[in-house]
Amino acid sequence: MKTKRRFLIKESLKRKLLSRWFIGINIVLFLLIFITFNINTIITFFGGDFKxxxxxxxxxxxxxxxxxxxxxxxxxxxxxxxxxxxxxxxxxxxxxxxxxxxxxxxxxxxxxxxxxxxxxxxxxxxxxxxxxxxxxxxxxxxxxxxxxxxxxxxxxxxxxxxxKSVSLNEIVLEKKGPSTNKNISAAITVMIFLIPCFFLITTLVQMIGAEINEEKSTKSMEIIISNVDPKSHLQAKIISCLLFTFIQLILILLFGLFSSFFANHGLGILTGATTEGFVQSIFHDLITKEFLEMVLSVLPILILSLLFTIFTYALLAGVLASMTTNIDDFQQLQTPLMFIISIGFYLSLLAVFFDGSIFIQIMSYIPLISFMLSPTLYILGQISLVSVIISVILQFIFLLLTYYYGIRIYKEGLLNYSGDKLWNKIVKAIKR
Amino acid sequence: MLKVEHVSKKYDDILAVNDLSFTVEEHEIFGLLGVNGAGKTTTFRMIVNLLEKDSGDITLDGHKIDYSITDKIGFLPEERSLLLKLTVKEQLMYYATLKGMSHKDILEKIDYWLKRLHIWELKDKKLKEISKGNQQKVQFISSIINEPRLLILDEPFTSLDPFNVSLLVDILKEFSRKNTLVIFSSHRMEQVEMFCDKLLILVEGKTVLEGKLQEIKNQYRKKKIHITGDITIEDFQGIEGILSIEKRPDEYYLTIADDSYISSVFHAIKDKNNITQFVVENPSLNEIFVSIVGDVYED
CATH class of the missing domain: 3.40.190.10 (Periplasmic binding protein-like II)
Known part of the structure; x- marks a missing residue:
């Protein structure tokens, strides 16, 4: 079964990476990123009245x-x-x-x-x-x-x-966390860096759903599942889609690095433009020594939290896709997932303004959104490191439960070609 | 040997398969027949482990069918199950690899079967670009490429012309001779008659008829008499045992209740003018099927 799972992963990746769409879209992405990073240089290069x-x-x-x-x-x-x-x-x-x-x-x-x-x-x-x-x-x-x-x-x-601003000398008598005003900008920065994760999860959910639906709608699922058990099939789907998404993210990162390098050493020198690009100036403002120190202190937990959440979303996407009969139904069914992730994002923003909000603190333990909320609250000093660890443990337990019951639903759902009594079928599969 | 013992399957309140039992033995081609919704596809899905049965046992050569032996099974589902974006070769490679075959072996087999089914020139064509009949042939190849011990074919002749049907029938006979247990379903009774050794008719998930094709035909009490000559329909009046008369130019097809009425029909018309043919025929499988299924529904 391992060989077949490996084959499914390889085949799925091959089909995605060697498609004309992938190559075409990456050329477009590269051009867009290159233009964004070099926008000042490009405008200067083309000239105009301002010159x-x-x-x-x-x-x-x-x-x-x-x-x-x-x-x-x-x-x-x-x-x-x-x-x-x-x-x-x-x-x-x-x-x-x-x-x-x-x-x-x-x-x-x-x-x-x-x-x-x-x-x-x-x-x-x-x-x-x-x-x-x-x-x-x-x-x-x-x-x-x-x-x-x-x-x-x-x-x-x-x-x-x-x-000049009046110096306010803050004297904290009972320090409960690493909270200072500087942490607010750091928390916002963490969220800005979590935006790619938001897109990663969205892409992943869409991709897994589309692949499973394609196999279901063409009925090739029947042949595949008669040879590979549903568990291995779902694992192969998640791994291949994850690998593809990471490859895509790495490519975007490389495009960004190349474009940034070229802006500073290539076009910039050629055109004589010395002004800093818009994107580079944002990064310079965001990445400070203090920010890096703060992020590094929670990095292992942040990575674990991210991994658990990504796997949970991928599992949920696979399970939901298995229960639907076409991509339109899947789009409808996955909408709540997208809302949940958006709630996490907005609550992280609101946490900056509602210092010590009990509701937001409770929400930081909820899997699926805690990966955004928990580190943000920690950096803001609103929750302790222990709370962050508890939220990660809860994520892990939720991931295990999703996997345990998800596989049952997945197995039942793969051959389900009717949208009737969908929730009944899900409940029935869980009870099996 | 494939052994299906007391298998049942329920979907909510509907009993799709009801205490089904049958065996498929060496060199046998087994036909599972029934009207739409009779439980044929559910049975096939249970055999290949796609569906869990509620009760009963299914074994292949004494082993419970699970993923450890699915490489020995070839399965052709009723509906086309192809990834239409792939080429013919890619699709066959994909399914054959899932059967655990080696790359080299697959390439050899692909060439052989594409040539044998006269679609070699379509090897690099995308599946969505080829005709439905050819897609069906690709699907057929994917089910036999691993030379399975058990071959399950759900409506294998869909979209195929008579020439291609006979091509596939020859291959199935060949496989059956080579130790492959073949089980299939079809709505086309004349095709089933061409090569089926043993059959089972399902009605609403329950077995209503099972046995060897020839024995079923022999045992089927209603017979057909084909008469050619200068006779009129009135000549058959008063003869007992005649269930129906079908008139065609210069010939009649009589259905009689059982073979004990043959002699009374013969005696009634033997002195008529110009009788050139009096043939007693077994009913066609189609007639047996319609009669049995009809009787069950009437009951």
């Missing part, structure tokens, strides 16, 4: 040129815009003439104002882009602020001190 170097002419009797130049250069540096900033001594007519002769020239005339401290006229040939307008607005605002502070006799240093 044209703008000349900014500044005229003012207020002696603010140096401050304004500094602000503009600072803001330009974090965007993709380049400025050539010059101080000029021209009247409005001369400024307009300069602007009319060159569409890339922006002229700024700043004068003092009784009510607003300063006011500015900006001359452009065809109007300002959104980004340029924002940069100039911010820079002029800053300059106005400096003038106003000077006027009031407040130094920059004084202002910085006023604007």
């Amino acid at each position: 044209d170097k703008k000349t900014i002419l500044i005229t003012s009797s207020l002696n603010i040129y140096e401050d304004l130049e500094k602000e503009l250069e600072k803001l330009a540096k974090v965007s993709v815009i380049e400025y050539d900033i010059q101080e000029v001594y021209l009247d409005d007519n001369q400024l307009q003439e300069k602007v009319l002769n060159d569409s890339n020239t922006i002229a700024i005339h700043i004068e003092s104002d009784k009510e607003e401290y300063v006011k500015a006229n900006i001359y452009t040939k065809n109007g300002l882009s959104f980004l340029n307008q924002n940069i100039i607005q911010t820079a002029v605002n800053q300059v106005r602020k400096d003038i106003a502070l000077k006027d009031l006799g407040i130094t920059k240093e004084m202002m910085e001190k006023v604007e």
Whole structure:
């Protein structure tokens, strides 16, 4: 039987991996990931109005040129815009003439104002882009602020001190867990990293359901089951689909790594684009030393919890698929499973806002959702490590029960071609 | 030998198979007949261990049938059971591997059987691209490729033309000679008559007739008399034992209650003009089947 199970796994994997769909979809996935990681570089590479170097002419009797130049250069540096900033001594007519002769020239005339401290006229040939307008607005605002502070006799240093957050020195007298404010962002980060698991489970459930339904609807199941016992058949389905999903995840990871590497060392250098990509900036913000330390402390439990949950969902998908007669029925029957997993995700989010919620803590012991909820609550300091271990043990017991009763239903369901009295049939199979 | 002893199976309140017993012995081709829903497919599924029986025993050569001996069984289900995305070769490889055959052996057998059934050129075609008759032949090959000890065929001739039916019948006879126990079901009685040695008729899960085909025919009391000559239907009036008369141009088919009435029919028409034929025939299996099943339903 082991040889036959191995054959079924190999055959199922071969059919999936060597299909034209798999190759085609992975090419598309690679391109999409590559584009996402290199989006800034690609946009820069293709160019556009934003790449044209703008000349900014500044005229003012207020002696603010140096401050304004500094602000503009600072803001330009974090965007993709380049400025050539010059101080000029021209009247409005001369400024307009300069602007009319060159569409890339922006002229700024700043004068003092009784009510607003300063006011500015900006001359452009065809109007300002959104980004340029924002940069100039911010820079002029800053300059106005400096003038106003000077006027009031407040130094920059004084202002910085006023604007700085007040240090709250938290003194915890009875520490019950590793909870600090930093853990909230860590908990959210854990959930963000659990999203791929969410997709993994969804894909797995769909795949197992589709395979079993295909064999049932073509009646080839009768031949297969007359040669391989239902237990080995279900095991082969789960293992092959799991392997396929992991291969797909690894491929996506490799596509991501390659794209990221290429963004930093390939296209980035070729195009001269130095700005960090959108995706990379998210990862830099999320993966901090503190986060890694926290995740590593619960990693073994997290992996066990994930494995138990994935196997449980896979088993449930197989059992439900065996009871249905076509893929449409299966889609309906697996919808509650998807809702359950979504509940886990939302409760994990809500746990951040409802500190110490008894309901959420109880839910963290419920198998199928505890893999998300339990580690999140632990990182938030709302439950102890012992609670996490109990939830993992409960998951394991639930997995064993699902396997024990699931096999009975599976065996009964494989040759069930009618949707009538479905729940009765399930109950009957369990009682057998 | 395949031995089915007092097997019963119930689906909720419906008794699908009721205390069924029969044996299939060496070199025997056994026909399991019955109307739709009589319990034939349920019986086959119990034999191949797809369904659990509620009571009774099923053994093959003295061994209980379980997954340790399923490699010795060939099974062709009633409905087409093929993965239509696969090619003919891939499908046969798939099923044959599940029968525990070696790769080399499978390749040799595939070539042999595809050639023998005249579908070798379809080897690399996807199953969904070939005709239903050819799909049936592929399915047939998948059931015999492992040269099984027990071959179970549920409606094996579906979608096949007479030429291909006779091709399959020859193969079945060949297998039977080579020690394969063959058990099959079919609605086509003329096909069953072609090669069946022993049969059993099921009605609502219960055996209503069982025995060797020739013995059943001989023992069946109602006979047919085929008469050709210048006679009219009135000539048969008053003769006892005639159950029905079927008139065709210049000939009559009489059904009589039993063979004791043959002589009275013969004496009544022997002096008529131009009698060229008077033949007493055993009834066809189809007639026996319709008669028995009809009688059971009437009761």
